[in-house]
Amino acid sequence: MTTQSTLAIEATELVKTFGETRAVDGVDLAVRGGSVYGVLGPNGAGKTTTIRMLATLLRPDSGSARVLGHDVVTEADAVRGVVSLTGQLASVDEDLTGRENLILVGRLLGVGRAEAKARATELLEAFGLADAAAKLVKNYSGGMRRRLDIAASIVVTPQLMFLDEPTTGLDPRSRNQVWDIIRALVASGTTILLCTQYLEEADQLCDGIAVIDQGKVIAEGTPGQLKASVGSGALHVRLLDPEQRPEAERTLARELVSVHLEPDPAALSAPCADTDKAARAVAELTRSGIGIASFTLGQPSLDEVFLALTGHPAEEDPLARTDAIEEEQAA
Amino acid sequence: MSAEPTTTTPEPLADETAVRKAISATPRPPRASATSAALTFGWRGMLKVKHVPEQLLDVTITPVMFVLMFTYLFGGAIAGSTGEYLQYILPGILVMSVLFTTVYSGVALNTDLTRGVVDRFRSLPIWKPAPLVGSLLGDSVRYLIAGTVIIVLGVILGFRPGAGVGGVIAALALVVVFAFGLSWVFTTLGLLLRSPNAVMNAGFMGIFPLTFLSNVFVDPDTLPAGLEAFVNVNPISILADASRGLMEGNAAASDIVIVLAVAAGLTAVFAPLTTHLYRSKA
Ligand SMILES: Nc1ncnc2c1ncn2[C@@H]1O[C@H](COP(=O)(O)OP(=O)(O)OP(=O)(O)O)[C@@H](O)[C@H]1O
Ligand SMILES: [Mg+2]
Numbered sequence: 001m002t003t004q005s006t007l008a009i010e011a012t013e014l015v016k017t018f019g020e021t022r023a024v025d026g027v028d029l030a031v032r033g034g035s036v037y038g039v040l041g042p043n044g045a046g047k048t049t050t051i052r053m054l055a056t057l058l059r060p061d062s063g064s065a066r067v068l069g070h071d072v073v074t075e076a077d078a079v080r081g082v083v084s085l086t087g088q089l090a091s092v093d094e095d096l097t098g099r100e101n102l103i104l105v106g107r108l109l110g111v112g113r114a115e116a117k118a119r120a121t122e123l124l125e126a127f128g129l130a131d132a133a134a135k136l137v138k139n140y141s142g143g144m145r146r147r148l149d150i151a152a153s154i155v156v157t158p159q160l161m162f163l164d165e166p167t168t169g170l171d172p173r174s175r176n177q178v179w180d181i182i183r184a185l186v187a188s189g190t191t192i193l194l195c196t197q198y199l200e201e202a203d204q205l206c207d208g209i210a211v212i213d214q215g216k217v218i219a220e221g222t223p224g225q226l227k228a229s230v231g232s233g234a235l236h237v238r239l240l241d242p243e244q245r246p247e248a249e250r251t252l253a254r255e256l257v258s259v260h261l262e263p264d265p266a267a268l269s270a271p272c273a274d275t276d277k278a279a280r281a282v283a284e285l286t287r288s289g290i291g292i293a294s295f296t297l298g299q300p301s302l303d304e305v306f307l308a309l310t311g312h313p314a315e316e317d318p319l320a321r322t323d324a325i326e327e328e329q330a331a
Numbered sequence: 332m333s334a335e336p337t338t339t340t341p342e343p344l345a346d347e348t349a350v351r352k353a354i355s356a357t358p359r360p361p362r363a364s365a366t367s368a369a370l371t372f373g374w375r376g377m378l379k380v381k382h383v384p385e386q387l388l389d390v391t392i393t394p395v396m397f398v399l400m401f402t403y404l405f406g407g408a409i410a411g412s413t414g415e416y417l418q419y420i421l422p423g424i425l426v427m428s429v430l431f432t433t434v435y436s437g438v439a440l441n442t443d444l445t446r447g448v449v450d451r452f453r454s455l456p457i458w459k460p461a462p463l464v465g466s467l468l469g470d471s472v473r474y475l476i477a478g479t480v481i482i483v484l485g486v487i488l489g490f491r492p493g494a495g496v497g498g499v500i501a502a503l504a505l506v507v508v509f510a511f512g513l514s515w516v517f518t519t520l521g522l523l524l525r526s527p528n529a530v531m532n533a534g535f536m537g538i539f540p541l542t543f544l545s546n547v548f549v550d551p552d553t554l555p556a557g558l559e560a561f562v563n564v565n566p567i568s569i570l571a572d573a574s575r576g577l578m579e580g581n582a583a584a585s586d587i588v589i590v591l592a593v594a595a596g597l598t599a600v601f602a603p604l605t606t607h608l609y610r611s612k613a
Contacts, residue, residue, distance in 0.1 A: 052450075055450075055454050056453075056454065057450060057453050057454060059611070077456055080454055080455060080456040081359075081362070081456040083454070084454065085450060085451060085454040087447045087450040087451070088447070089446065089447030089450070090447050091447045091448055091450050091451035092447070092448055092451070093375070093446075093448045094446065094448075095378075095379050095382050095383055096375070096378055096379070096382065097382075100378055104371060104374075104375055105451070105455075107363065107367070107371040107374075108363055108368055108371055108452075108455050108457055108461075109359075109360065109362075109363065109455065109456075110360040110361050110362045110363040110367075111360050112360070122353050123353050125349060126349040126350045126352070126353035127350070127353075136382060152451065154353070154354055156359050156360065157354055157355065157359075180347065180350070181350060184347060184350045184351050184354055185354055187351065188351065188354045188355050190354075
């Protein structure tokens with residue numbers, strides 16, 4: 001019982017199928033109150049479907065979930081009363097102004113007329129949207145739309161917030177703005193469930209991460225744990241002269257045993273956790289007269305984590321698909 | 332690591348403190364009542380009319396064309412004189428244009444569903460039918476506008492309602508109430524069909540023949556017997572009769588009761604169906 005009160009989200013064996021597609025195929029989640037929890041996966045992994053079940057928009061085929069102690073099926077209304085959702089398609093009304101959007105949400109949540117207006121003004125200013133307050137949302141940039149979307153989600157501060165790919169399609173600056181807002185929300189005590197395709201985003205913001213692929217959680221833990229579970233890390237070396245790679249490979253192999261040739265013809269890498277050993281290997285290269293452009297010894301990136309866990313890189317799928325489509329059209 | 336060029340943002344993201352303050356500011360108010368939620372959605376509908384006035388053009392220009400076309404093109408042939416025909420047809424055209432407008436409620440709902448904002452509405456702790464009831468309340472204002480345009484144009488062209496302004500208002504009110512009931516049929520369609528176009532086509536495929544097989548344009552006495560029987564029980568005929576009666580001051584109470592009953596029946600069946608579909612839509 002004690003775990004129930006400290007867990008903000010507790011999902012067991014959630015399943016949702018659409019015809020033949022098992023969009024979510026037995027997902028378990030345990031999210032601590034006050035934390036940011038990331039659901040990380042490539043296109044079509046089942047992130048949105050999971051979030052929609054937790055936000056009471058979709059009924060699970062089987063399995064159960066409790067959000068802040070309320071069952072998402074039998075106590076859906078109680079769940080709706082304490083969460084808010086920022087969907088993958090921006091959940092704002094394009095045909096209204098930014099200000100009208102915020103007033104609309106405020107009024108629907110029971111905020112009085114005058115107070116809803118005041119609150120809209122406050123949020124628009126806080127989120128850098130005051131100048132665009134009277135513009136129709138369809139004329140907003142992607143970043144402005146996202147910020148408005150998040151503002152709409154906190155007109156009344158929720159205890160828990162669902163964010164579905166909040167920075168997809170944003171430029172780096174807008175992305176940083178959204179990240180800052182998310183950090184401020186966490187600091188105020190809101191629990192956040194964040195879906196993302198960006199490994200860096202999960203690494204930057206999340207306390208815990210579930211990696212999902214084809215509807216299943218394939219790994220779970222803190223960003224650090226995930227990296228550790230994949231392997232200790234690797235030494236990456238980039239040479240000045242690709243011609244010297246075979247020689248460099250032999251030299252490194254003496255110190256580090258298994259050496260891997262990267263797609264970049266000047267780069268190689270070798271699994272290695274021991275800094276002393278890595279330093280010796282690099283020194284050995286220099287001694288043999290091999291010019292080094294750069295070298296790093298580090299924990300694997302989440303990209304590598306994903307590759308190791310699923311056998312395919314996170315971003316490969318959608319790109320491969322687009323390429324295929326383009327080729328088809330070219331033909 | 333530490334040299335990330337992050338925090339110099341020319342685009343104004345407010346200062347952190349304002350964000351923090353805005354976040355922490357609000358205690359949760361008591362939930363909005365069903366009425367207040369529905370009226371808020373009605374307000375949203377009004378705002379859309381304000382921001383997307385093209386929507387209103389649809390519902391005003393078409394009826395104007397109908398009045399002009401039927402009066403001057405067919406009036407002489409059907410009733411002997413355009414003036415007499417206008418007197419007969421105007422309440423009917425009022426019915427037709429308002430009922431045609433109801434199809435757009437389904438189209439609008441279908442369009443809404445493809446937008447992310449519906450997810451927000453569905454995740455709010457509000458009275459479940461509120462978004463639908465509210466939109467239809469907003470649409471009713473559009474029906475009123477469409478109706479008013481017809482009547483004003485009619486009066487300009489020489490239509491003289493025997494029962495005066497009161498009769499006209501009563502007729503308009505009755506038509507709008509019926510339209511509110513009928514629009515639930517189209518919102519149901521709007522949730523069942525895949526695209527706004529499909530809703531439009533299916534909607535008009537139903538409403539078009541029903542309107543033409545009514546007494547809106549011609550006196551059913553002139554029709555073959557089988558057709559006449561159908562025309563006489565068609566609710567649209569009864570509505571047209573009732574509004575003609577109200578405008579002339581000789582409405583049959585039974586007509587009004589039937590119209591209201593049909594509107595209530597449509598609402599009783601299709602409103603819960605629409606609400607259910609709206610909630611369960613994936
Ligand atoms: N309403 C639906 N009807 C049919 N299939 C669906 C539906 N919603 C999702 N799917 C399918 O379920 C799978 C998971 O979809 P989901 O949207 O949850 O993925 P996602 O992880 O959010 O992907 P993305 O990163 O592209 O948003 C996909 O194969 C998708 O095609
Ligand atoms: Mg998604």
